[in-house]
Amino acid sequence: MIVGILGLGHVGLPTALGFAENGWSVIGADRDSAKVAQVARGEAPFFEAGVQETLQRHLNSGLLQVTDSIPSAVESCDVLFVCVGTPQGDDGAADLSQLEGVAITIARNLNGYKLIVEKSTTPVRTAERLKRTISRYANGNHEFDVAVNPEFLQEGTALHNFLNPDRVVLGVETERARDLLLELYRPLVARSELAGDNPEDRLIVTDLNTAELIKHASNAFLATKISFINMVGDICEAARADVKEVARGLGMDPRIGPRFLGAGAGFGGYCLPKDLRAFVRIGELNGVDMSLLRAVENVNDERINKLMHKVHEALWVVQGKTIAIWGLSFKPDTDDIREAPSLKVVTRLLDEGAYLRLHDPLALAEFQKEFPEQVGRLEYYDSPYEAAAGADAIVLLTEWRDYLTVDLSQVRDTMEVPLLIDGRNLLDPAAVRSLGFEYHSMGRR
Numbered sequence: 001m002i003v004g005i006l007g008l009g010h011v012g013l014p015t016a017l018g019f020a021e022n023g024w025s026v027i028g029a030d031r032d033s034a035k036v037a038q039v040a041r042g043e044a045p046f047f048e049a050g051v052q053e054t055l056q057r058h059l060n061s062g063l064l065q066v067t068d069s070i071p072s073a074v075e076s077c078d079v080l081f082v083c084v085g086t087p088q089g090d091d092g093a094a095d096l097s098q099l100e101g102v103a104i105t106i107a108r109n110l111n112g113y114k115l116i117v118e119k120s121t122t123p124v125r126t127a128e129r130l131k132r133t134i135s136r137y138a139n140g141n142h143e144f145d146v147a148v149n150p151e152f153l154q155e156g157t158a159l160h161n162f163l164n165p166d167r168v169v170l171g172v173e174t175e176r177a178r179d180l181l182l183e184l185y186r187p188l189v190a191r192s193e194l195a196g197d198n199p200e201d202r203l204i205v206t207d208l209n210t211a212e213l214i215k216h217a218s219n220a221f222l223a224t225k226i227s228f229i230n231m232v233g234d235i236c237e238a239a240r241a242d243v244k245e246v247a248r249g250l251g252m253d254p255r256i257g258p259r260f261l262g263a264g265a266g267f268g269g270y271c272l273p274k275d276l277r278a279f280v281r282i283g284e285l286n287g288v289d290m291s292l293l294r295a296v297e298n299v300n301d302e303r304i305n306k307l308m309h310k311v312h313e314a315l316w317v318v319q320g321k322t323i324a325i326w327g328l329s330f331k332p333d334t335d336d337i338r339e340a341p342s343l344k345v346v347t348r349l350l351d352e353g354a355y356l357r358l359h360d361p362l363a364l365a366e367f368q369k370e371f372p373e374q375v376g377r378l379e380y381y382d383s384p385y386e387a388a389a390g391a392d393a394i395v396l397l398t399e400w401r402d403y404l405t406v407d408l409s410q411v412r413d414t415m416e417v418p419l420l421i422d423g424r425n426l427l428d429p430a431a432v433r434s435l436g437f438e439y440h441s442m443g444r445r
């Protein structure tokens with residue numbers, strides 16, 4: 001069986017490598033020829049742990065081939081995973097035009113039975129439309145099935161997540177589709193059997209719409225957890241309590257769990273904000289009261305105002321102040337800045353006339369594409385020490401582990417004013433204050 005991966009982005013490339021790791025022959029296709037050429041040279045187009053090495057290994061092993069011709073991938077493969085983007089459209093709903101385009105290309109190049117698997121995150125009932133579109137454009141020429149196998153990869157650990165899934169969700173309509181997908185995932189299921197797990201605990205075989213909803217509901221729930229703890233953080237701040245301790249106590253209840261209870265600047269990235277909006281939209285289109293998730297979104301949007309309020313309280317006048325920003329990516333271990341809080345914070349601080357000195361361990365190049373360097377006004381530094389030198393304040397926006405090992409006494413000595421606003425509650429308040437810093441965080445005493 002040859003596995004085709006259509007779309008070599010943050011989902012497609014790790015998925016292609018994951019299947020190759022499991023011994024399958026994989027053809028990765030993307031219409032972006034420059035990206036395909038880069039991948040073919042063994043260079044990952046974005047930072048993702050393990051991807052670069054695994055890519056080189058499987059180009060060498062021959063298990064992975066790449067092409068910029070989607071039609072040729074369709075012709076050569078038995079199973080096609082559709083991993084193209086589903087960006088946000090103007091009205092908050094997902095823009096499914098890339099998906100439709102791929103569906104038409106698949107239809108026009110069918111040359112025998114194919115299983116077409118939707119991996120991109122999509123509103124419920126998209127797979128039904130995918131099937132209808134392929135049927136229309138294929139003119140009934142060939143047999144095919146459509147299935148849904150949502151991805152639960154987290155940026156930064158995507159390959160690890162693929163190889164160690166907490167769940168595999170298969171939405172299918174036919175036995176043939178189910179059997180093919182079970183065969184493809186057998187190495188992963190076998191691995192969890194070896195680990196002593198009951199594979200049934202990690203595998204869900206269901207219908208197309210349910211599979212789509214599992215993915216959307218998962219991301220909406222994660223977003224809800226984050227907005228919930230941010231709301232609790234605001235109460236903590238008013239009551240002089242500590243949100244980190246409240247979260248710890250909450251998370252000890254196994255029904256709640258400790259993860260995704262980190263209060264701070266709110267959730268960003270390509271998935272949670274966009275998927276939440278799309279879920280609200282599809283719910284409302286279907287007459288469902290989605291006010292709970294609208295509130296989740298509102299709480300998140302307010303995070304930047306809260307953070308900016310802290311900056312104003314701490315600095316009083318922002319105009320003319322020099323501010324170091326530590327952390328630009330939407331979360332650690334990635335160079336991705338899509339919907340990162342840093343985009344809004346930097347825009348607002350620049351508008352207010354601040355001089356900015358930016359640092360991030362990985363995302364400087366990406367950020368410079370959006371905000372080109374302006375000497376004296378907006379400068380980029382490879383080291384957090386250099387970024388902080390001469391600053392009136394540091395605003396920490398991403399919880400990179402690197403900032404935990406910075407020698408803050410050295411930083412303090414080069415700053416104009418030792419003031420630190422920790423938008424991720426990364427640092428220990430008592431330790432930072434004991435070094436002579438004025439320290440502000442989100443929802444802690």
Ligand code: UGA
Pocket residue numbers: 121151152153154155156219222226259260261262263264265266267268269270271272275330331
């Ligand atoms: C998210 C989901 O976690 C994945 O399960 C899903 O597969 C993926 O979207 C997707 O749909 O493709 P990802 O976007 O990589 O993954 O990022 P997360 O780790 O979920 O973090 C999202 C945002 O929430 C980040 O800005 C992070 O800083 C923030 N966050 C996370 C918090 O503010 N607090 C927390 O406690 C956790």
